[in-house]
Amino acid sequence: MKKICMKKALATLMALSLALACAACGGGAPQAPAGSAAATAAAADATTTAADAADAADAADATSSTAGASDAVASDAASDAGADSGARTKVTVGLTNTVQTMTPFAGLNPYYNMILGEIYQRLGMRAEFGSTEFACALMKEYERVDPVTYSVEIHGDIYDSAGAHMTAEDVAWSLEEAKSIGVPGANYLESAEVSGDYSLTIKLINDSLGGFETLCESCMIITKASYEASSDGMSSSPVGTGPYVLAEFITGSKAVIEKDGNYWMNKSATAAPLDCYAQNVDVIEFNFLTETTQMALAVESGTVQMGQWLNESIVADCDAVDGVVAEQMESSQMCEVLFNVTDKSPCLDANLRKAIAYCVNGDLVVQNVLYGIGYVPAAMGKVGQHGNNPAWGAEYDYFPYDVEKAKEFLAQSGYNGETLTIMIMSLPNFVAGAQVLQANMQAVGINCEISEYDDVTYGKYQPANTGYNYDIILHNMSMRGAYLIQTLAQWFDQNWYQDGHNMIGMADAELQALVDACMAPDWTQGDYDALYKYVYDNCLMYQWYANAFTVAHPESVTIPSCARGANKGELLVGACNFPADWSYFAQ
């Protein structure tokens, strides 16, 4: 009897556990996001007197027994109220990484730029992602005096959010400060000398192509007075000249920015407001959701209206939510296959390199590694960089997946069955990609093994000529910079490393001459075409697949090209277009 009781109790307990797990796993009915057809209809239904809204808010409070839940429900109710009372519009954005400081000298991390790009401004930058046009922001105009000297004039009516007036001294100080702190890109600066209240002379360390543009894009400019007034170097209390100001910041959890009513560009006599600095929504709340599952749940439940830079594994789930679209946009990230072109590796043989390039099934990688979120490039390079030629895609057959051709090149090569080592960073995408590559190579008869490295040690072992043993590298490269050669130089410029070899181990005078021509201030498109041809003919590098920048957002929200930051394609939420019936409001 006792045993039977025990068994029953145990069975009941197990059943309860199962029920709990099932209940938890069952998908909740997704909440239609603001601006979607469903939400619009709901908003219309709920019309819409202030009293109704207040009732709704009361009801919401009554149904939710907790403060947190009431936050979520009350925001819906408040939205109704807001629609009538003209309350401030708000959008909640999920970021897949954290922003731990608001300092203007944090560098070019795209996650930081999504927030800090709304608070601080630069002297100038490329107008939008994928554009080569350089636009002035704080600068009124600039002139190239000689290859290393630029004369810059800023607008005379720039004020930061604390009301401090910006002068040329502030610009010079900001640039010097960025350089001393080690902000990437600021190292192009030799000196910044003030020549007037609003004018200064910027000297670069050399006449490196794109140096001035990179310097301008990399350095946030602030007023010295506001920086010195801040007790923590603006880590938690930023004061910039941008269209938004920080309202709340909980390190590692969330940041709330709101429209600056005194934004200088709206009042300036000389500056025309830039589209990327638009204030299309009053309040933007960034939630840092580093857990992929949390992000998916937040998008599904409507807790966040926009989920930025989604992990590929959750894109389909987010896209399936009613009224939400997971928009894939071009990112600056590109995965490359690089070869060890030294006598230490069989990859010194160009035919073997071509055999590998042809045997790689890029589509398979995009489908299996990136869940279909990405694409196989038709040529090396990215749009939006000087020197990139869109005609390359049509002109050259960019190593399409062709097993027969791969076998032909393999037969022509001197490959004798050696086991090639594929070196990768120990990251899931690289591991999966390398496995596909390994399978593809073995299918045509090339033996290989995968060697994983931590990303720090990976960087150390990268240069081919330093004696480390690898044959192929898979590398993710951010194709940023105003000029294509700024990216390619990292692989092909022999001056990059002190031993006179480039990263793939070559000391080739012909290649270096081509690189130098592309890096010269008087470069021509012909120089880039010649470099492309050399790299293609010798198959020195093969751009394998490109990641996509995916944003989940309500169907009614549109993302114009100006909302993409030029440097890394980060999204500036304030410049997105929100519908007139946007039903989320700040409380």
Next chain:
Amino acid sequence: MLKYILKRLLMMIPVILCVAILVFTIIYFTPGDAAQVVAGQGTPAEKLDELRESMGLNDPYFVQLGRYLHQVFVKLDLGTAMVNKTSITSDMQARFPYSMTLALIGIAFAICVGIPLGVYSALHQNKVGDRIAVVVSMLGVSVPHFWLALMLILLFSVKLGWLPAYGVGGIAYWIMPIIANCVGGMATTARQTRSSMLEVIHCDYIVTARSKGLKQSQIILRHMLPNALIPIITVTGMNFGGMLGGGLIIEQIFTIPGVGFYLTKGITQRDYYAVMGGVILLSVAFSVIMLATDLIQAFVDPRIKAQYAGDVKRRRKPHAREA
């Protein structure tokens, strides 16, 4: 007692020093380049050399270690984070209260639920209630924190919409993280309480107490529990430390900006200085918790108190003879 506390406090110094040296040494000898973390991939070798020189990374091991220890223990400065370039001390000041809140409330729940459950289980040994309690404890110990956290989110946030899924704010934000964080500790406490209680439950003095006609509640509270408490206190102390340092997964899932989350970010970003700062802080916190545990044990158990008192008397005796 004061001397005992002082002695224990002094003993903490070498422990923390050893932790700092150990962490520094491990990170020093780990392959990788701190300068590259700061400068980013693709930085020319020349620039990296300059940076290494300016960061003092080219100095010998002992010089770097000495500089770090001086900075941490003399200047009380944990340094600057390599990636974010923020003061680690300030970061810790901002984040430690979150971790402490999570751990403190978690351990309070673990005690409040775990001990009564263990007592009940021991008093009803081999009965249905005991079996259920044992199974529940077993589940609590074996269920992974992160899984439980995700299940709670799915149920209470997504399905029922009762609680916020992430972030920090009012009480509602803390409910799920605390449950997910304390279930393991609760189960461990219950299991330890049960076994400790079973050890004392059949002792002669309990039989005597019963034969004297004392109430069951008096027997439990005055005779059983105080004698069973020592191992429970030890386990609770360990649980507290574990919750403080081990809450990093919970902090990450619920986006709580605590020390654990900071450490996780530091590890993934290869921010060595941030990791060192976090580990040192947690080791200090753990040492303090262990000290508190020992003091509570001395307070609760007259034998420990007597042992200490005996030690003092033994030292006093020779002086008395001399006099």
